[in-house]
Amino acid sequence: MKAVIATTQGSPDVFKLVDLPKPVPCAGQVLIKVAASAVNPIDTKVRKAKLPMTPAEFPAVLQTDFAGVVEAVSPDVTQFSVGNEVYGFAGGFKGPNGDVSGALAEYIVADAALIALKPRTLDFRQAAALPLVATTAWLALHDKVKLDAKTKVLILGGTGGVGHVAVQLAKAAGAQVFAVVRSDKSAALAKELGATVCINLAQTDAKEVVDKYTDGKGFDVIFDTVGGPLLDAAFQMIRPAGDVITVVGAATHNLAPLYLRGANLHTVLVLIPIMFGQDREAQGLNLDAIRRLVDDGQIKPLLDPQRFSLGQVADAHRKLEAGQAAGKLVIDVSEIEA
Numbered sequence: 311m312k313a314v315i316a317t318t319q320g321s322p323d324v325f326k327l328v329d330l331p332k333p334v335p336c337a338g339q340v341l342i343k344v345a346a347s348a349v350n351p352i353d354t355k356v357r358k359a360k361l362p363m364t365p366a367e368f369p370a371v372l373q374t375d376f377a378g379v380v381e382a383v384s385p386d387v388t389q390f391s392v393g394n395e396v397y398g399f400a401g402g403f404k405g406p407n408g409d410v411s412g413a414l415a416e417y418i419v420a421d422a423a424l425i426a427l428k429p430r431t432l433d434f435r436q437a438a439a440l441p442l443v444a445t446t447a448w449l450a451l452h453d454k455v456k457l458d459a460k461t462k463v464l465i466l467g468g469t470g471g472v473g474h475v476a477v478q479l480a481k482a483a484g485a486q487v488f489a490v491v492r493s494d495k496s497a498a499l500a501k502e503l504g505a506t507v508c509i510n511l512a513q514t515d516a517k518e519v520v521d522k523y524t525d526g527k528g529f530d531v532i533f534d535t536v537g538g539p540l541l542d543a544a545f546q547m548i549r550p551a552g553d554v555i556t557v558v559g560a561a562t563h564n565l566a567p568l569y570l571r572g573a574n575l576h577t578v579l580v581l582i583p584i585m586f587g588q589d590r591e592a593q594g595l596n597l598d599a600i601r602r603l604v605d606d607g608q609i610k611p612l613l614d615p616q617r618f619s620l621g622q623v624a625d626a627h628r629k630l631e632a633g634q635a636a637g638k639l640v641i642d643v644s645e646i647e648a
Contacts, residue, residue: 313415314623315369316357322624322631324357330371332417339419340390341382344400344643345434347413348375349626350442350471352581353402357627363585365402365409372402373623374584376413376420377428377437379646387422397437398425398597399584406587414623416644423590424583426597429604432611434646439611439638440475444600445593446580447476450533450555452596454576457483457531462524464488466544467535468500468508471638472557474612476533477503482608485531488523490540499612516546528552528571537561548573612637 313330335341353373356364365372377397380390390396400420402412411418428437451457463480467473468489480487481504489505491497497508509519520528528549534541537558544554545567554568555576568575583590603609614637618626626639 311416312620313371314620315414316372318368319358319360319364321358322627325624325627326369327621330415333411333419335382335384335387335419337384337386338422339384340380340387340396340422340425342376342378342396342418342420342425343381343646344376344378344413344416344418345646346377346438347373347400347641347643348439348442349373349623349630349639349641350375351630352442353412354627354631356403363403363581366404367409370402370409371412371414373412373414373641374399374402374581375438375441376400376418376643377434378418378644381417383422390422390425395428395430395434395437396420396425397428397601398441399593401584403581403584405584410584414620414641414643416620421590422594424593424597426594426601429601431605431607435640435642436611436613438640439613440600440604440609441597442580443471443638444475444479444609444611445596446472446557446578447479447533448596448600449578449580450557450576451476451479451483451531454555454578455531455553457485459484459486461485461530462488464490464509464529464532464544464547465505465535466490466532466540468505469496469503469612470535472535473533474499474503475609476535477505478609479603480504480533482603488529490536511540511543516543520547524549531555534558542567545571545573614639617642 380394400413401410463485487505488507489500532544532554534556550571553574559577583593
């Protein structure tokens with residue numbers, strides 16, 4: 311089968327198209343013919359940096375997001391059958407018992423607990439764009455906090471990979487959704503996705519935002535998908551005893567503003583099931599809940615219009631790292647007949 315390996319760590323030039331043996335599913339696994347795989351920032355980071363989730367050995371098959379069709383199942387797997395269209399997490403990272411191979415291959419074996427049936431209203435490319443970003447947003451806005459019609463939620467990075475799904479999830483939960491964006495174009499998109507108000511923090515400051523939109527009280531929930539100065543601003547905009555959630559916590563921040571409000575700081579790392587083998591079953595259940603919301607018309611992924619073949623993975627990584635992506639970048643891995 312055709313696959314793309316990262317021969318070593320480094321620039322996108324380390325990717326190489328090769329032939330590898332077709333894998334065989336072990337206990338708890340399914341064999342999947344991969345139609346598409348999306349690129350996430352974490353995929354570029356493990357390619358070039360030694361992180362806790364970086365594979366221990368190279369060459370390695372990277373990227374975790376995929377959508378495809380089940381070709382075979384282990385005898386102990388009962389929730390999936392041959393021919394099922396599925397989406398979810400492959401690997402591409404270090405696991406508790408060794409490296410877990412990723413999705414950049416025509417065929418993969420996937421942990422049955424980390425996948426779900428594909429949304430029927432999406433094609434394979436659209437479905438492949440969702441697993442990491444959608445489950446990250448789900449963990450932040452459903453596991454860490456509870457939303458209702460009275461909740462004022464501020465999404466930092468409202469049109470980014472995680473942020474654009476978070477805006478839709480918050481709206482689906484009935485919350486009042488505010489989004490921090492960087493341009494008028496992004497503001498228009500965030501409002502289309504469900505944000506009531508869009509805010510450009512380059513044109514105003516945290517106090518003005520709190521005074522104008524929360525009567526000086528602060529937001530009930532702030533979900534940070536950007537980090538850096540925006541996370542510091544979140545500590546200034548949260549209400550007393552409110553909840554700040556971040557997916558970008560590997561930095562140094564002054565927690566005093568948070569402490570002086572008695573507010574809570576939560577972090578989300580969606581790769582816990584792969585890295586540590588914990589909460590595996592919950593991952594598939596979350597993907598299934600997201601599938602239902604998608605098919606109900608409450609979530610849609612944003613895809614960059616440019617298409618990449620399996621031999622053009624390096625180009626996709628370069629585009630993402632250059633900040634030129636206008637939506638999720640998706641690799642076409644195999645052709646699958648409808």
